[in-house]
Amino acid sequence: MTREEITSKVIDIIKNCLENKNITITTSSLLVEDLSLDSFAAIMILNDLEDEFHLTVGDDAFDGFKNVDNIVSLIQNMLNEKEKAG
């Protein structure tokens, strides 16, 4: 999967999880300041990412993350690892 494809899926998933439908999400959107993610919103997104990409991410995977791009990188790395592992 290309980074663009992952990015677009990640943004869709986040959009679906936000209570406020009117927020525009880009890769540089800040998780707390722009998207207002609290701990349950983060877990909601993580669950959907796990379901979508068939990964086991863990509830604290966003710790230290600032923006959407960090999430995209996490997923891309995990997918690469998974591919390598075969």
Added chain:
Amino acid sequence: MSKEKFYKKFVLREDMQELEQKLDYNPYYAKISSGLSDPLIINGEEYVNLAANNYLGLAMNPKVMEHAKKAMDRYGISLCGTPIATGSIDLYQRMQKRLANFVGVEDVIILPSCYQANNAIFMAILTAHDVVIVDHYAHSSLSEGIKATKCKIRPFKHNDLQSLEKNLKVSASNLDEKGHIFVVTESVFSTEGSIAPFAEMVKLCEKYDAIPLIDDSHGIGVLGKNGNGILSHFGLDKGNYSGIYTTSTGKALATVGGIIGGPKKFIEYLKYYCSHLVYSTAISPINLGALEMILNILEDDSEYKKISDQMWRYRNMLADGLKAVGFKLADGPAPIVSIKAGDSIETLLLAKAFYKQKILTTPFIFPSVPLDGGVVRLIAMTTLKEETIERVLGVLNEVFIDHESWVKGWKK
């Protein structure tokens, strides 16, 4: 790490102190030197109390206070033992039966608070095999209780049945043999006054063989026939609810305590295996005494009607008055009036504008609510005098204008 370093980690952030200085106002931990009377006394001055959850105005009801005194005379201040030991007085056991009957479950245990009850229930029953599907905006006592266990957590979007069902589907298809699915929500969400679509949620639970758990802290006393709460509100109280129920008695029921209710055998188990009950000093007999009279009042049809009519009348007067001067309300159907105030600063400035008029309110800011979703909550207890409500309505315009100009000034 040195002790000094450790304690340095746990100081209030400097920007918060700076904020307090800039705002010249801190809404938290006001020094109140009266009970929930009208007026409320803060720093020796008279205030209107729109901040307490004393919906039915029973916290200083003379009959309730008298009954509490009688319980104190008979049982003292404390039983100095847990319910499994000296705490299991006849009054405690009587109140178990009455509360179970009142809310519409088979049996209950009574704990010293609902924060404790909500922590207790999850820690007593959940294992790593279980899945908890929980409303995104569930109260801290629920979310912290759930997080303290090893279960899989699946938050769903606030009051959103579609999001709930999606999570039920995924959970049901991945569940291991030893696991159960739980659906957790609140009856009335206290920052905005919305009510969970609980009847539909229970139906979805049946469809996916999940166990519902509802926290009725802000529903008991205000929803249902005689304030019997959410189960009565949705007609689930006639023995046809087999889920778990919790509530605080510290709001409309004007005491201090928390209950966990459910099927008889399940509660019997908790009486021995709920650590927060078994290893914690029993609820004070003074509270139980007060609670007994409060249930007497609520179960008296005409008395309950009189009080609840007054609660709704004040609620509507307040909501109409606020809308008339231009405030935007969350406008849920519960007797909570929440003004949408904007970001944290805008919210604190609104609480300050009320405070300037000698009105105490409750501001909710991030992370209790979303960053731009700050609200100032007003609850008009029934024992406010008519002239007090009139005075509040009379200053709303000034509050609105002050707030607008302070926000403008802040943004410059």
